[in-house]
Amino acid sequence: GAGVSQSPRYKVAKRGQDVALRCDPISGHVSLFWYQQALGQGPEFLTYFQNEAQLDKSGLPSDRFFAERPEGSVSTLKIQRTQQEDSAVYLCASSPRLSYGYTFGSGTRLTVV
Amino acid sequence: DQQVKQNSPSLSVQEGRISILNCDYTNSMFDYFLWYKKYPAEGPTFLISISSIKDKNEDGRFTVFLNKSAKHLSLHIVPSQPGDSAVYFCAARTNAGGTSYGKLTFGQGTILTVHP
Numbered sequence A: 001g002a003g004v005s006q007s008p009r010y011k012v013a014k015r016g017q018d019v020a021l022r023c024d025p026i027s028g029h030v031s032l033f034w035y036q037q038a039l040g041q042g043p044e045f046l047t048y049f050q051n052e053a054q055l056d057k058s059g060l061p062s063d064r065f066f067a068e069r070p071e072g073s074v075s076t077l078k079i080q081r082t083q084q085e086d087s088a089v090y091l092c093a094s095s096p097r098l099s100y101g102y103t104f105g106s107g108t109r110l111t112v113v
Numbered sequence B: 001d002q003q004v005k006q007n008s009p010s011l012s013v014q015e016g017r018i019s020i021l022n023c024d025y026t027n028s029m030f031d032y033f034l035w036y037k038k039y040p041a042e043g044p045t046f047l048i049s050i051s052s053i054k055d056k057n058e059d060g061r062f063t064v065f066l067n068k069s070a071k072h073l074s075l076h077i078v079p080s081q082p083g084d085s086a087v088y089f090c091a092a093r094t095n096a097g098g099t100s101y102g103k104l105t106f107g108q109g110t111i112l113t114v115h116p
Helices: none
Strands: A005-007 A010-013 A019-024 A031-037 A044-050 A053-056 A065-068 A075-079 A088-095 A108-112 B010-014 B019-025 B030-038 B045-051 B056-059 B062-067 B072-077 B086-094 B104-106 B110-115
Touching (some): A005 A088, A044 A065, A044 A075, A044 B104, B019 B030, B030 B062, B030 B104, B045 B062, B072 B086
Parallel strands (some): A010 A108, B010 B110
Antiparallel strands (some): A005 A019, A031 A044, A031 A088, B030 B086, B056 B062, B086 B110
8 A cells, every 4th residue: 555554543442451453564664663652742662573573572561562463564463451551542654674764654542441 | 761852842933934843862872863743643754864973954944953962953944834733753763782673762742833
């Protein structure tokens, strides 16, 4: 596709529910990032994939967060047993190589009630 | 531990005037800096960047200045236009610790409003 596509755009989850957020990067992009943006804050790094390999997951806030990119294209961020503090916009970004100005998707706004 | 700080939450400017957005950082290992622009309900869009070996980079109406000794960078927009109204994020990258793939640290953002 022309850009990075994320779905769903909005997700409301009850506390304790599991959620899965999907990211379709730009075709052929090797690098894929997930960021979390809390209200009024800048995006914060969660994890990075180079093709299907997850090379850095140092930003994942807890073991309830899990990300995968099994075939080196689509990626899924899963959050188990959601908590209120997980409410944020989750942004996915991709780039064709080790470049700096990568392309962000529009994000998924997660609200945990 | 906020390594990249944008101390002005908002800025209001008249159309045609200069907008100056500021950013401070603490990590001396940052080697590349970027500005992103974000409209509501959209993802951040890359605007302009600068390597730590330079002190200025210009692209049309946008110029980024880097003062390494002060660990400060700024984005100048001139002339400002109403369509520039958005949230602007400063971001920085470090090559240290093997994180050479482009992991970014963002500031909190500055809301720019350009009045007609």
